[in-house]
Amino acid sequence: MTINLLYFDGCPSWNTALTNLQAALKEEQLDYSINPIKVETDQEAATTKFLGSPSFQIDGKDFWPENRSAYSMNCRVYKTPNGLQGWPTVEMLRQKLINIRKDKVTAK
Numbered sequence: 001m002t003i004n005l006l007y008f009d010g011c012p013s014w015n016t017a018l019t020n021l022q023a024a025l026k027e028e029q030l031d032y033s034i035n036p037i038k039v040e041t042d043q044e045a046a047t048t049k050f051l052g053s054p055s056f057q058i059d060g061k062d063f064w065p066e067n068r069s070a071y072s073m074n075c076r077v078y079k080t081p082n083g084l085q086g087w088p089t090v091e092m093l094r095q096k097l098i099n100i101r102k103d104k105v106t107a108k
Contacts, residue, residue: 001032004048004057008039008073011053013086021056024093030101045071052076054087056096063096064088 005021007014025032039050049062052074056063078088
């Protein structure tokens with residue numbers, strides 16, 4: 001399984017997000033690959049349904065979906081136990097990965 005990590009150059013948060021995702025995958029002992037995708041234009045943002053940098057997707061579905069009619073190049077913030085941050089915590093990512101794994105098993 002591949003996780004797309006969408007970001008844009010200049011985003012101060014995407015490297016921390018990548019580190020947290022790697023830690024969550026390791027803690028859950030999941031051998032998923034990470035595909036960093038640099039979004040460079042508003043057109044690419046619309047095509048990829050980019051909700052801001054950093055964003056996480058599997059099969060085109062965002063880990064934290066939002067209903068939007070327009071997509072653009074912007075930073076993203078996450079509501080974490082420590083307040084608003086530019087990246088999800090390792091625990092937040094672990095919970096998403098656990099849920100995704102359960103959904104995949106149930107779907108079979």
